[in-house]
Amino acid sequence: MRSGTRVKWAVCAAAVAVAATACGGGGGDGGGVNGIVRASWGDPQNPLEPANTNEVQGGKVLDMIFRGLKKYDPRTGAAENWLAKSITTTDQQDFTITLKPGWKFSNGEPVTAHSFVDAWNYGAALKNKQVNASFFSYIDGYDQVHPDSGNPTATTMSGLKVKDDDTFTVRLTQKFSTWPDTLGYSAFYPLPRSFFTDHAGWLSKPVGDGPYKVSSYTKGSLMALRTWHGYQGTDKARNGGVDLRVYTDNNTAYTDLQAGNLDLVDDIPATQLKNVKRDLGSRYINQPAGIIQTISFPMYDPKWTGANSDKLRQGISMAIDRASITKRIFDGTRTPASDWTSPVLGARGGFKEGLCGGVCAFDPAQARKLIKEGGGLPGGRMQIAYNADTGSHKEWIDAVCNSVNNVLGNDNACVGAPVGTFADFRNQITAKSETQPFRAGWQMDYPLIQDFLQPLYYTGGSSNDSHWSDKDFDSLVNQANAQSDSAQAVTAFQNAERILAAQVPAIPLWYQNGNAGYASNLSNVALNQFSVPVYNEITVH
Amino acid sequence: MGRYVIRRLLQMVPVFIGSTLLIFVMVYALGDPVAALFGDRAPDPATAAQIRKDLYLDHPLWQQYVHYMAQIFQGNFGTAFDGQPVLTLMSTAWPLTIRLTIVAVVVEAVIGVVLGLFSGLRRGRTVDSGVLVLTLVVVSVPTFVSGYVLQYLFGVEWNLVNPSVSPAAPFSELLLPGIVLALVSLAYVTRLTRTSVVENHRADYVRTAIAKGLPRHRVVLRHLLRNSLIPVVTFIGTDIGALMGGAIVTERIFNIHGVGYQLYQGILRQNSPTVVGFVTILVIVFLIANLLVDLLYAVLDPRIRYA
Numbered sequence: 056m057r058s059g060t061r062v063k064w065a066v067c068a069a070a071v072a073v074a075a076t077a078c079g080g081g082g083g084d085g086g087g088v089n090g091i092v093r094a095s096w097g098d099p100q101n102p103l104e105p106a107n108t109n110e111v112q113g114g115k116v117l118d119m120i121f122r123g124l125k126k127y128d129p130r131t132g133a134a135e136n137w138l139a140k141s142i143t144t145t146d147q148q149d150f151t152i153t154l155k156p157g158w159k160f161s162n163g164e165p166v167t168a169h170s171f172v173d174a175w176n177y178g179a180a181l182k183n184k185q186v187n188a189s190f191f192s193y194i195d196g197y198d199q200v201h202p203d204s205g206n207p208t209a210t211t212m213s214g215l216k217v218k219d220d221d222t223f224t225v226r227l228t229q230k231f232s233t234w235p236d237t238l239g240y241s242a243f244y245p246l247p248r249s250f251f252t253d254h255a256g257w258l259s260k261p262v263g264d265g266p267y268k269v270s271s272y273t274k275g276s277l278m279a280l281r282t283w284h285g286y287q288g289t290d291k292a293r294n295g296g297v298d299l300r301v302y303t304d305n306n307t308a309y310t311d312l313q314a315g316n317l318d319l320v321d322d323i324p325a326t327q328l329k330n331v332k333r334d335l336g337s338r339y340i341n342q343p344a345g346i347i348q349t350i351s352f353p354m355y356d357p358k359w360t361g362a363n364s365d366k367l368r369q370g371i372s373m374a375i376d377r378a379s380i381t382k383r384i385f386d387g388t389r390t391p392a393s394d395w396t397s398p399v400l401g402a403r404g405g406f407k408e409g410l411c412g413g414v415c416a417f418d419p420a421q422a423r424k425l426i427k428e429g430g431g432l433p434g435g436r437m438q439i440a441y442n443a444d445t446g447s448h449k450e451w452i453d454a455v456c457n458s459v460n461n462v463l464g465n466d467n468a469c470v471g472a473p474v475g476t477f478a479d480f481r482n483q484i485t486a487k488s489e490t491q492p493f494r495a496g497w498q499m500d501y502p503l504i505q506d507f508l509q510p511l512y513y514t515g516g517s518s519n520d521s522h523w524s525d526k527d528f529d530s531l532v533n534q535a536n537a538q539s540d541s542a543q544a545v546t547a548f549q550n551a552e553r554i555l556a557a558q559v560p561a562i563p564l565w566y567q568n569g570n571a572g573y574a575s576n577l578s579n580v581a582l583n584q585f586s587v588p589v590y591n592e593i594t595v596h
Numbered sequence: 597m598g599r600y601v602i603r604r605l606l607q608m609v610p611v612f613i614g615s616t617l618l619i620f621v622m623v624y625a626l627g628d629p630v631a632a633l634f635g636d637r638a639p640d641p642a643t644a645a646q647i648r649k650d651l652y653l654d655h656p657l658w659q660q661y662v663h664y665m666a667q668i669f670q671g672n673f674g675t676a677f678d679g680q681p682v683l684t685l686m687s688t689a690w691p692l693t694i695r696l697t698i699v700a701v702v703v704e705a706v707i708g709v710v711l712g713l714f715s716g717l718r719r720g721r722t723v724d725s726g727v728l729v730l731t732l733v734v735v736s737v738p739t740f741v742s743g744y745v746l747q748y749l750f751g752v753e754w755n756l757v758n759p760s761v762s763p764a765a766p767f768s769e770l771l772l773p774g775i776v777l778a779l780v781s782l783a784y785v786t787r788l789t790r791t792s793v794v795e796n797h798r799a800d801y802v803r804t805a806i807a808k809g810l811p812r813h814r815v816v817l818r819h820l821l822r823n824s825l826i827p828v829v830t831f832i833g834t835d836i837g838a839l840m841g842g843a844i845v846t847e848r849i850f851n852i853h854g855v856g857y858q859l860y861q862g863i864l865r866q867n868s869p870t871v872v873g874f875v876t877i878l879v880i881v882f883l884i885a886n887l888l889v890d891l892l893y894a895v896l897d898p899r900i901r902y903a
Contacts, residue, residue, distance in 0.1 A: 098678070098861065099678060100633065100677060100678060100865065101633065101677065101678060101679075102678055102679040109634065109635050109637065110635060181642055181643065181646055182646065184643050184646040184647050184650065185643070186633055186634055186639075186643065188640060188643050189637075189640045189643075201640075201642060201643075202642060203641060203642050204641075204642065258679065273763060274678070274680055275680075275685070275688070275853055275857075275858075276763040276853045277763050301851075301853065302760070302851050303847075303848045303851060303853075303857055303860065303861075304848045304849060304851065306744065306849075307747075307759065307760050307848075307849060307850065307851045308760075308851075310744075310747060310748060310751060310752060310759040310760075311751075311758070311759050311760050311851075313752045313759075314751045314752045314755065314758065314759045315755075316751075316758045316759060316760060317760075444864060445864070475626065476626055476627065476632070476864075476866060477632050478626070478627055478628065478629050478630075478631050478632035478865075478866050479626065479627035481631035481632055481634070481636075482627055482628050482631045484638075485631060485638045485639065495636065496636055497636060498636070510637070517637055517638055517640070518636060518637045518638055519638070520636075520638065
């Protein structure tokens with residue numbers, strides 16, 4: 056196809072031209088700059104502030120233009136010191152953080168202890184209404200800047216103190232030994248002065264300290280990121296830059312990839328999963344990500360919490376044929392779950408295959424027996440609630456219900472209960488007005504077993520949608536958090552997880568994979584544990 | 597004529613107020629949008645309360661509506677959740693959608709009328725039956741099917757165009773999306789023109805014109821076609837509004853960030869300022885297009901006069 060080839064050449068030439076101007080304009084050391092990666096993107100939901108970004112699309116930009124105290128290794132998930140030279144503590148509650156010298160924001164301003172402390176105080180302050188404010192709730196003084204009701208009595212958190220330009224101390228409200236490992240999350244990134252002095256200007260063209268800087272940003276359609284040559288870290292970008300293009304429909308992005316109009320797609324449409332191996336061959340990536348899907352029970356509803364209800368919930372779990380559903384409906388992009396964490400944590404991080412035991416194995420006879428002993432389904436039938444607007448949940452909810460119905464020999468035992476919008480769905484759950492089991496998905500914030508257990512099952516946890524509460528579980532989590540030795544902390548967390556296996560406030564269904572496809576002019580494409588491409592390692596040829 | 601136009605313009609005021617109120621209530625009925633901002637995490641009550649307060653969501657519905665209308669009359673259409681003023685969204689989205697609609701209207705008017713005229717003049721012959729079958733097929737294929745199929749054929753299989761439209765969206769890139777958007781209406785225009793031409797073919801004035809010895813092209817264009825266009829113009833006029841609103845599917849398929857895209861995002865995130873603002877403008881466009889159609893009647897048919 057002659058015309059096709061010609062188009063491609065024109066694009067390459069344009070890309071080279073853009074790269075050349077970017078290189079000239081940057082005035083940096085130049086050198087190994089090659090092409091630009093054209094990648095698919097979704098419009099971020101909130102303004103691009105670090106503490107106000109809680110979804111993947113905004114998060115991927117922040118991870119390109121920022122670096123924090125810690126960084127998660129894209130392969131192992133281990134939290135490594137990045138801007139931090141050291142984070143030390145003697146009592147697991149008071150931490151001293153020392154910064155590496157010489158780091159700068161891309162506007163030339165040095166990164167100091169103030170850059171962190173000011174950013175964190177901004178993120179926690181109620182008046183800034185940042186959706187990730189609760190990440191700072193472990194810091195002493197959070198209650199004064201962000202009270203549950205009434206007006207704040209302070210503007211800065213008393214637990215944060217700047218010693219000098221390179222050192223600051225943090226006092227937490229409780230012992231939390233793995234707290235330093237949470238600091239790779241985007242909410243904890245430092246911010247330059249311009250964020251506070253010219254907020255609107257900063258939002259239209261964010262400035263950070265990462266390997267890329269924003270060259271231009273057309274909200275809702277395109278963000279052009281270019282390699283920042285002044286970047287000090289060892290993970291310099293190996294390409295000239297990344298153009299993130301907003302797609303409303305992932306089918307269109309996939310078609311663009313096939314036509315050579317796009318280089319990288321990190322969301323393969325469900326309808327193309329059957330063809331993607333044939334279309335892309337080895338350029339299709341399908342690997343585990345830190346996402347687990349569950350069916351959670353309304354543990355505030357007496358129907359689901361009566362005597363012997365443990366057996367009822369265990370029985371329902373055993374009636375679900377995870378292996379067939381993941382194969383038939385998801386084409387292998389999900390793996391049947393056998394614990395409440397994720398394989399990306401690795402054995403050292405706390406993932407334990409089979410921890411759930413027989414409760415997560417498909418066993419129709421035992422399922423029938425347990426459901427009967429548990430008093431049968433409340434009222435003879437159950438529904439599984441889900442939101443119908445995004446994510447095409449209907450297919451698998453119906454499959455799960457069919458599996459339960461087949462086991463019970465009753466076509467009406469389980470049906471899906473769609474809720475129109477995600478917002479409405481979430482409202483029903485948080486207002487405790489949902490009286491039937493509902494679907495829940497959890498994407499980790501940082502690769503720690505703590506993040507899979509504490510927010511979801513600890514009494515009053517920020518995402519404890521079941522409103523489940525168990526004293527033994529809470530005390531085991533507290534013990535784990537107070538452990539200075541990470542192996543012992545993991546053991547304590549796993550003991551807590553065994554309580555979940557006995558009581559099943561939520562049925563683990565499957566671990567979700569990250570998917571991506573790329574064009575033949577890219578190499579070194581990989582996804583990290585958050586199912587986001589590791590952009591800075593991609594090379595273009 | 598002038599009085600007629602003024603009367604019609606005045607009629608738009610209650611329609612405008614009624615439609616904004618209806619849309620406002622409908623978006624409100626979808627529920628509280630703030631919970632969705634927090635994803636799968638339960639909203640921290642203090643932050644959620646602060647967001648609701650800033651968005652004026654902590655007031656009863658009628659107060660929100662009055663507040664919203666008061667702002668509109670000051671030229672403020674509110675803010676989307678990502679911090680962008682809705683006016684900014686409009687200024688980027690409307691030019692795209694207008695360009696797309698122009699392409700679609702030109703395509704449907706030119707091709708539709710030409711096809712309709714030819715099949716009307718050759719009633720019952722092969723051309724006529726061929727066009728009939730063709731329009732039947734086009735009408736029965738939904739836009740999203742024709743959109744994806746044409747996009748794949750032209751974009752991937754033959755590599756003639758880019759499957760998606762770039763953010764600048766020049767006319768040349770909007771050709772394929774415009775055709776997809778126009779396809780169904782094009783079939784209707786063809787059928788309408790054909791029926792109308794066939795009907796008027798036997799009218800007295802056509803016979804007179806032929807008897808006078810006028811050249812055939814003059815009879816067809818000046819007398820037959822012009823008088824046959826009234827139902828077609830009515831259809832195209834009402835179709836302009838439908839095309840702009842209906843572009844939601846086409847814009848999604850071809851990744852055009854126009855009105856359809858903004859409406860889709862607004863509905864998904866339950867952002868009432870975006871949805872109400874865009875739909876309000878759509879309503880006004882629809883009303884004005886209809887007024888223009890009514891005025892065009894007088895131009896096409898000298899027997900019609902407005903007082």
